[in-house]
Amino acid sequence: MFWKSTYNELIKIIAKPRSYIGLGAITLIIAIILFAMRLDGMTYLSFITQLFDQSLSFQGNILNGNLVAFIILQMLIVHIPLLIALVTGDLISGEGAMGTIRLLLTKPISRSGIFFSKYLAGCIYTFVILIWIGFLALGVSKFVFGTGDLMILKSEGLVIMQEPDIFWRFLSAFGIAYLGLMMIATLSITLSCFSENSIGPIVLTMAIIILFTIIGALDVSVLDNVRPFLFTTHMSTWNSFFENPLPTEQILRSAASLLFQIVGLLGIALYKFNRKDILS
């Protein structure tokens, strides 16, 4: 019954027009970035290369697919949570708003079964979004710009990674980014359990992300103890895979923190959903 319910949830996600807003927006944004980089990418790069003109000589395909993919991820990772919350925040409260929750909960499947099938469908949708980003950012970029070494400007200097050393870093970065996006999906589904309308959880999820991001960015010592507990702090950990040497401990700490928060939120959501009076 659980798998049948999950299949149902996927059909609903596929049939809803709003599910395609995310895919469409990502496609459009990446297309614009690719177009801009194709037209004027070298000018963009010259800001970096001219800093090192006196000491380094750049040879080969500098403006390559790996660099463009890295730039796309930097720009896009801030906006993806909104696109995820747009679908996952609606999964439970949307059924309440439509009234279909009454029919769903009077079927021979437990509330926990319904909840987890919705959660799994939300996770699959998040995965599809990430795969689509990966395909466009990495696949199409490499097709358009070719391949080559990755050159990243960090605060401590210029980091250059050789081409064979890059793909696994992207894969791992996508892995930890997925954990971050699952955190967003879990947060919005949890909020969805407390709401009877579909907009509330989406707006509240974004409000929490903005609030946590601002707290994380404020350079105030009072907040130093708070930052490690904010999920937004750990959502940018994907960047760490493009450092040499790899900050393994920091990456593991972030992954553990995200997992811990996901499990905690799932517990709260399940408790609420199982005890919720359906009044809609």
Next chain:
Amino acid sequence: MTFSSEKIIEVKHLVKHYGKFKALEDVSFEVYKGDVLGFLGPNGAGKSTTIRAILSLIKPTSGEIKLFGKDPVKDHKYIFSRIGCIVEKPDFYLYLSAQKNLEIFARLTGVELKKNRISEIIDFVGLKGREKDKLKGFSNGMKQRLGIAQTLIHDPELIILDEPTTGLDPQGILDIRNLILQLKNEYNKTILLSSHLLSEIELIANRMVIINKGKTLVQGSVANLLNEQELIVSFTLDDIDKAKLLLASFGLEKQFVSSNQNNLLLQISNDKIPAVNKLFCDNAIKVFSIETKRKLEDYFLKLINN
């Protein structure tokens, strides 16, 4: 049709409070196998709250509910594979077609369905030819039909219909009534039917429960409960004045309610109608018609107002 003593629904002293608001104070009743139970009450009486509690959509503050002799929370899967229901109004996914909606709910019935079951049921509720259409364009009547299709898809033993005729035009009401009668007469389903339309209940139900302000006022067989009451009976006669004098001479003047040129309204019990008719005929008063006013409506209003 035979009625069994097997209890399908058993509700005992059901109480539900939302903070200080007491939605249900003491609701108790039973539904037996084969019953069509009319569940009546004015707006805000607690009918939908009771149905939601029966279906585990809300948690009662206290009281006991048993379906098929089992606890609906503990034996959720066993019980809900044997129930089909519409709660308040049949809401569906408007962005999907009628067929897709039925497929979605059919997958969750816990019953292995025949391959052409969905086509069969769409045909049964009269939606053939519209199954591929998205629900955005469906009228209320069509959604109600689809709601009934959804309740029947797995051939459940118990059907719970909460206000199935709400928002329908007279033709829609007639169609739904005929569908319910078909379920009762041809398929011998046990049905709990909540409705505002007393005439519907009177026509369809064999037993009824009336609740008000969250409490059960009365329950029992429709025929027995209505026969306990005196009815308003309209006699169409050729000589009203003579009839009035005759009634007075037999000490029946208290039964007199009102009259006009040809009609005499009397408040008498059902079993006295033949005797009064005979009295008129024996005394050369022509009786053109005898008509009882809506029995349940009078009974219901009397009970609620008291």
